[in-house]
Amino acid sequence: MGGLDPRAGEAASSARRPSGFSNLVLHLHPRVVPAASLRLSRTFGLGGAALVLFLLLAATGALLLVSYEPSPERAYGTVAALVDEVHFGAFVRNAHHWAANGLVLVVFLHLLRVFYRGGHLPPRRGNWLVGLALLLLVVASAFTGYLLPWDQLAYWAVTISTGMLQYVPLAGGVLLRAARGGPDIGPATLARFFVLHVAILPLAMLLLLAFHFWLVRKVGGVVLPDGAGDAASPRGSLVPTSPALTQREGVAALVVTATVLLVAAVADAPLLAEANPGMSPNPAKAPWYFMGVQELLVHLHPLFAAVIVPALALALLAALPSLAGGAKTTGRWFESRRGARSAIGAAVAGAVLAAGAILVDEPLRRAPPWLPALAPAIRGGLLPVLAAAAAVAAVALLARRRGASRLEAVQAAFTFVLAAFAVLTVTGVLFRGQAMALAWPWSPRS
Ligand code: HEM
Known part of the structure; x- marks a missing residue:
């Protein structure tokens, strides 16, 4: 994400003219960005890594939807069949699982980067709040996805987590029923978690992400250190976004994707026995x-x-x-x-x-x-x-x-x-x- 620097037009004339795919990517960026914003230690690329993970989740999630059925009778069977019988089925499921956990972690690290660099202060305060809403959506997405395999881990983790709602004063009972679709976890819970997970939350995230990126551009890009560049140009020298930024983003996207695929190849997403409402694991976490x-x-x-x-x-x-x-x-x-x-x-x-x-x-x-x-x-x-x-x-x-x-x-x-x-x-x-x-x-x- 770069900035809307007043000198952008000048420097832009020296920027290479983009075409094709880079033209699409450049809609996210201005034509030129401060050279100081390109240093890895400035953002560690964490916001970009979160975006890549989000896109990987959308791609692998769409593949999982081909075989998944959101009913308590069929859900576990369809996931088990995908893992055991479909070529690369386990691999796609693993990639989705690790990308989801990675997204929770990376978004949190991104929040810390922003905070410890003072990126949450005015004029970026509004975007900090948008970011917080994104964090809630990311956690809600990961959590709603947790139930879908309908195994013991899913069933009891969601029982415990939704059970915490009952402690909300006055509205606890109503909230618990609203989350579960009834007093207990059952078909109604699975149906609402499924719709939230595959439609409502991703859509809300997509809209908020667009707003988030727009706000980054609106204030002139990521926060830069005082004194970057020379005294006459506090934001330092400008470089053409393409290739200086786009190449770095491309490499970072490949590294994130390769890491997820590598982990997916060696570590299986957990799948315990089918959910059994009569037998809670001990401990249930x-x-x-x-x-x-x-x-x-x-x-x-x-x-x-x-x-x-x-x-x-x-x-x-x-x-x-x-x-x-x-x-x-x-x-x-x-x-x-x-x-x-x-x-x-x-x-x-x-x-x-x-x-x-x-x-x-x-x-x-x-x-x-x-x-x-x-x-x-x-x-x-x-x-x-x-x-x-x-x-x-x-x-x-x-x-x-x-x-x-x-x-x-x-x-x-x-x-x-x-x-x-x-x-x-x-x-x-x-x-x-x-x-x-x-x-x-x-x-x-x-
Ligand atoms: C899916 C979730 C998110 C994505 C994809 C995302 C993406 C990005 C990207 C690409 C940037 C620009 C450069 C960078 O920092 O890498 C950025 C900046 C920013 N993000 Fe996020 N973000 C997300 C969640 C959050 C959260 C949870 C917060 C904090 C509560 C947050 C607050 C901010 C702020 C304030 C900026 C501007 C920081 C600056 O100018 O240095 N974002 N985000």
Whole structure:
């Protein structure tokens, strides 16, 4: 994504005239882009990689649709037949599976790149919010796809994840029924997940992506460091988009595609036994991107773990541009060395505190309740969440006292939360065994 630089016309006259396919690609870009925006470390190509993964998902998804049937009686059989009997059937399914997981990861890394480079600040604040909506759509797409094979993994992961909705005050029951199409997971759930997965969510994503890219162009391209280029031209020298940018994009697209296909060739997407509503696996886990929340459920009152904390996290993400108090970004990673040091300290503190809290709470949650006079929602929800909020505020204040700018202090506080969430997710994915007790990853599971 390049920029609408006022000097674009001048430099454009020296740009090579595009044709054919590159003409189509160039509709996304201006004719010339700042040379500084081409460095790999500027964006790591993560937004572009996300787009390639989205396109790979559309292509492999269309192939999967040839044989898939969205009914509880036929779904598992059609997937098993595709894997066992169709030439390259397993390969296409694997590619779809790994591209979907890759997209969740890459979009999240893209969010981090944007944030730590200050790309979320004005004039890009609106695009940050569009990006957040895209993140929700990506997670919703991955999650709705999870149910479609109708195996034990799918059935119970979706049972657990949708079950979290019941904790929403007042509307919980209605939301749960709306998500499942009834009180339990069944044909209505599969039908609505299928329509969301193959039509509504991809279409919404396509529209939002077009808007996202347009907004990138509208503000003049990706955020660049102050002082890029010479003093007279702060955005540095301009180069023709074709071939300078298009060639890089082509190579990056090939690398992403080759990586997905390679992984698909060596690692199979899981397919357990057919869904059995009468027999839950132990432990029954949500998909990895929800495991941080499931780990919270082990420790906190469900209202806080499944509703209030995720809502606060989303609100925090949306508020990040405003919390910086109108700061201008330098466009550098973490703004400065001091910012980077604050963020590293915050990451270590967040990880150590989260790990410590998990270990301390493990025996406590089985013991008789402490402060028995207090309601469980206060004892096991409000108090720990207030303590965590105080820790986040303390990290920001400490960073400020050590000379960090307001933006750097917000980055440190966010990093603290991020590191804690990462520890929760890794614990949930790797270190929870039967009955969600702590266990080594290599200890026997059900
Ligand atoms: C499927 C999802 C997404 C795709 C395909 C995508 C794609 C892109 C691309 C291609 C760019 C330009 C260059 C680059 O950074 O690589 C970009 C920029 C941007 N994206 Fe995304 N994005 C997605 C999701 C998100 C999310 C989740 C956020 C944050 C919440 C976000 C926020 C932004 C912002 C603020 C910019 C401008 C950054 C700057 O100017 O440096 N995007 N995106």
